[in-house]
Amino acid sequence: MSDATFRLESSEGDGDAKDVLVDLAAIVGNNLRRLRVRQGHSLERLAKQSGVSRAMLGQIETGKSVPTIGTLWKVASALGVPFARLIATEGGHRAQVLRRTEAKLLTSNQRQFTSRALFPFDGERQVEFYELRLAPLHREDAEPHAAGTRENLVVAKGAVEISSGSERPVVLSAGDAILFEADVPHSYRNLGVDEAVLYLVMTYVEAVG
Known part of the structure; x- marks a missing residue:
């Protein structure tokens, strides 16, 4: 991001x-x-x-x-x-409900990109789950993540172009998914005139304490 x-x-x-x-x-x-x-x-x-x-x-x-x-x-x-x-904050192991109305969003100044964590920040983990929203025609560039990190994205709404490293960009429509190495520069670009919604599962090589 x-x-x-x-x-x-x-x-x-x-x-x-x-x-x-x-x-x-x-x-x-x-x-x-x-x-x-x-x-x-x-x-x-x-x-x-x-x-x-x-x-x-x-x-x-x-x-x-x-x-x-x-x-x-x-x-x-x-x-x-x-x-x-x-x-991360300390937390227990019981079931935790994350209400949409109580969500905390990481949002750009122009509100063209938002990221909502769909997991509690309560300790180390190997997998993270996010909801991403892209404004119409907006491109969001991401820094390389830790070595071995992979992103598994599915488009819930809209058409999005995904670029990763030197690979050719891939266009995804609603329902399409992609798995790619995220330890290189990568980007998400909304190709439509409406907001695009994506769900991201980020997997690390190992959970580091």
Whole structure:
């Protein structure tokens, strides 16, 4: 997903989103510091490996800055962990219901792209499930994910062109699916004049703690 500015939104309204944003900054900061220290990285070393400045990493760890979704992908890839590990909270093993009305969305400033996690951020996992929505004629470019990461996409609505690395773009219509390697630059482009809806299953080589 691109490194354009993203923010969290609540399906309930902007008031809830502000509280979520504050909570997210603290959660990401704590998780980043714990993972970095556990792997023996200094801020300088992680900055070189991720391409994210030392100053920005420091602001993220102290909860002073909420990173863009693109920055999170870069840091997660450098640490070799699934994206969700950076925004995970502790949780139990009982059934969890994720109400649509309570969903928190990662949304671009222009609202041309939204990503809704269809799983709880409650610990390490090897598979993640997302709902993606693309505005008419919008193209969303994605950073390479951790080595070995694969994406399995199905189009629920619209016609979408998927590009992955040096492979030829593939056009998918409603009901079509694709499985591809996502550890290379890739993109999703809505070819229609209406919103496109996709469901994404992202699989990592292993769940890293």
